[in-house]
Amino acid sequence: MTPGGAATTARSGEGLKAFEVVLRWVDDRILGGQLAVGDQLPAERELARMLDVSRAAVREAVRTLQAQGIVRSSVGGGGAGGTTITGGSTNALSLLLRRHVALSIFPAPDVVEVRVSLERLSVRLAAANATPEHLAPMRALLDVMADPGIDRSQFNDCDTAFHVAMADAAGNLLVRDLTAAIRESLRLPILDRFHALQSWSEVAETLRGDHQSIFAAVARGDGEAAAALVEDHIRSAWRILEGAVQR
Amino acid sequence: MTPGGAATTARSGEGLKAFEVVLRWVDDRILGGQLAVGDQLPAERELARMLDVSRAAVREAVRTLQAQGIVRSSVGGGGAGGTTITGGSTNALSLLLRRHVALSIFPAPDVVEVRVSLERLSVRLAAANATPEHLAPMRALLDVMADPGIDRSQFNDCDTAFHVAMADAAGNLLVRDLTAAIRESLRLPILDRFHALQSWSEVAETLRGDHQSIFAAVARGDGEAAAALVEDHIRSAWRILEGAVQR
DNA sequence: GAGCTGCAGTGGTCAGACCAATCGGGCTTG
DNA sequence: CAAGCCCGATTGGTCTGACCACTGCAGCTC
Numbered sequence: 074m075t076p077g078g079a080a081t082t083a084r085s086g087e088g089l090k091a092f093e094v095v096l097r098w099v100d101d102r103i104l105g106g107q108l109a110v111g112d113q114l115p116a117e118r119e120l121a122r123m124l125d126v127s128r129a130a131v132r133e134a135v136r137t138l139q140a141q142g143i144v145r146s147s148v149g150g151g152g153a154g155g156t157t158i159t160g161g162s163t164n165a166l167s168l169l170l171r172r173h174v175a176l177s178i179f180p181a182p183d184v185v186e187v188r189v190s191l192e193r194l195s196v197r198l199a200a201a202n203a204t205p206e207h208l209a210p211m212r213a214l215l216d217v218m219a220d221p222g223i224d225r226s227q228f229n230d231c232d233t234a235f236h237v238a239m240a241d242a243a244g245n246l247l248v249r250d251l252t253a254a255i256r257e258s259l260r261l262p263i264l265d266r267f268h269a270l271q272s273w274s275e276v277a278e279t280l281r282g283d284h285q286s287i288f289a290a291v292a293r294g295d296g297e298a299a300a301a302l303v304e305d306h307i308r309s310a311w312r313i314l315e316g317a318v319q320r
Numbered sequence: 321m322t323p324g325g326a327a328t329t330a331r332s333g334e335g336l337k338a339f340e341v342v343l344r345w346v347d348d349r350i351l352g353g354q355l356a357v358g359d360q361l362p363a364e365r366e367l368a369r370m371l372d373v374s375r376a377a378v379r380e381a382v383r384t385l386q387a388q389g390i391v392r393s394s395v396g397g398g399g400a401g402g403t404t405i406t407g408g409s410t411n412a413l414s415l416l417l418r419r420h421v422a423l424s425i426f427p428a429p430d431v432v433e434v435r436v437s438l439e440r441l442s443v444r445l446a447a448a449n450a451t452p453e454h455l456a457p458m459r460a461l462l463d464v465m466a467d468p469g470i471d472r473s474q475f476n477d478c479d480t481a482f483h484v485a486m487a488d489a490a491g492n493l494l495v496r497d498l499t500a501a502i503r504e505s506l507r508l509p510i511l512d513r514f515h516a517l518q519s520w521s522e523v524a525e526t527l528r529g530d531h532q533s534i535f536a537a538v539a540r541g542d543g544e545a546a547a548a549l550v551e552d553h554i555r556s557a558w559r560i561l562e563g564a565v566q567r
Numbered sequence: 568g569a570g571c572t573g574c575a576g577t578g579g580t581c582a583g584a585c586c587a588a589t590c591g592g593g594c595t596t597g
Numbered sequence: 598c599a600a601g602c603c604c605g606a607t608t609g610g611t612c613t614g615a616c617c618a619c620t621g622c623a624g625c626t627c
Binding site: 337338339373374375376377394395396397398399400401 | 610611612613618619620621622
Binding site: 090091092126127128129130147148149150151152153154 | 591
């Protein structure tokens with residue numbers, strides 16, 4: 074192949090960029106079922122040779138897939154090395170949303186509104202599906218947050234973890250990842266407002282109460298009550314924090 | 321800098337990979353407000369020099385951001401060229417979800433469940449906020465789908481477009497992108513089932529009716545009715561399609 | 568003044584190189 | 598013969614330096 078050439082050097086198809094050729098190749102295999110979770114991609118050098126692109130192009134494609142939480146790369150020979158199609162949950166959604174929120178591409182009120190819908194679903198499912206193994210970590214988080222001396226940052230982290238644990242208990246993977254992503258994307262904005270708060274201990278007490286009642290409703294399997302409580306929790310908390318200055 | 325070196329060549333911080341250094345730099349500017357929508361990143365060569373990494377590393381980072389719909393790159397000099405922080409909606413979420421669904425990382429039933437929640441919110445907001453300018457395209461889509469001779473693929477595309485138009489009318493950007501992403505991620509699976517269907521014209525007629533009533537409810541501002549209808553629509557449609565074989 | 572032309576800057580791409588991590592198999596040693 | 602060590606092959610990670618095609622703008626031409 075001729076050395077340089079922007080976008081297309083007689084690339085068989087249309088104006089596909091080199092890394093898009095690789096992406097396409099992977100997509101085709103995924104759709105066709107030749108590539109599934111747990112499988113490995115060919116080594117970068119080999120893929121480059123196969124598709125007649127440079128290794129740099131392959132790497133860019135791999136980074137794209139990595140950013141989407143589709144693959145995981147690790148060095149070394151043998152079975153463990155190489156680029157593998159990832160199965161479990163990643164924080165790809167979180168990273169994406171975090172940046173979007175930070176750029177105000179998604180306004181915070183929009184995000185809050187979606188969060189309400191999502192967490193209503195989350196607790197409703199959790200109330201129906203939660204096992205003791207799911208409830209235990211939530212209780213532990215509640216205990217940590219109960220400490221009067223806990224600092225705002227830690228509290229915020231536990232708060233996030235609590236909502237994620239709830240989504241975990243829901244047993245719906247998309248709900249889980251989406252909830253985690255949304256709460257995570259709000260982590261910094263919320264923390265800023267926590268710090269701007271005058272009446273921190275008072276607010277913390279309110280949040281503690283909210284969490285307790287939500288947990289209780291879920292634990293006793295009352296999905297509707299839990300949904301109402303969580304909606305209230307999110308909306309009222311946001312109302313309180315809204316006023317605080319940012320950064 | 322020494323030429324090679326995996327992961328760390330005395331990179332100031334921890335085991336940050338080269339492209340992560342770039343990512344970090346961008347994140348810091350975003351969080352700090354020095355980078356906002358519409359701004360340009362420094363040229364790749366300059367960024368590489370500034371951060372003391374190779375241009376390849378910068379490009380990998382840019383690809384990551386591009387995969388997340390954060391930036392857009394274009395060649396050429398002057399103000400238009402370069403890498404720019406993107407504002408509007410991208411299909412980044414769609415691409416991410418599509419691959420996850422194709423890999424069954426998110427099981428279809430999980431996705432459908434989330435879709436119900438999201439679209440309930442979508443139509444409720446649309447009923448409250450839709451203007452005639454929003455309703456017109458939906459009506460047009462409905463007309464296209466009304467054609468008895470329309471083929472399944474076109475119908476499917478219009479169906480997607482209808483739901484997205486609805487989310488557009490909701491006036492919530494995150495709802496819009498998520499709805500589009502989810503429906504889009506289901507496009508192929510649904511199309512496969514459409515083709516496997518025995519009683520296509522019958523099913524199409526049902527879907528037409530569903531869409532009409534949802535549209536009517538939204539047009540008259542009855543959010544609750546619309547929410548109930550859309551939930552019914554999604555669930556019953558999925559139930560019908562579920563049986564059909566895949567691929 | 569209108570139109571063209573060339574330069575400079577930008578992303579797109581490639582080739583070739585070396586580094587560090589890792590696994591396995593073969594060799595050494597007890 | 599078994600346990601352990603070591604070296605080589607493989608893989609991703611990174612860098613350098615180069616060239617291409619596209620674009621806008623300044624300066625030149627007519």
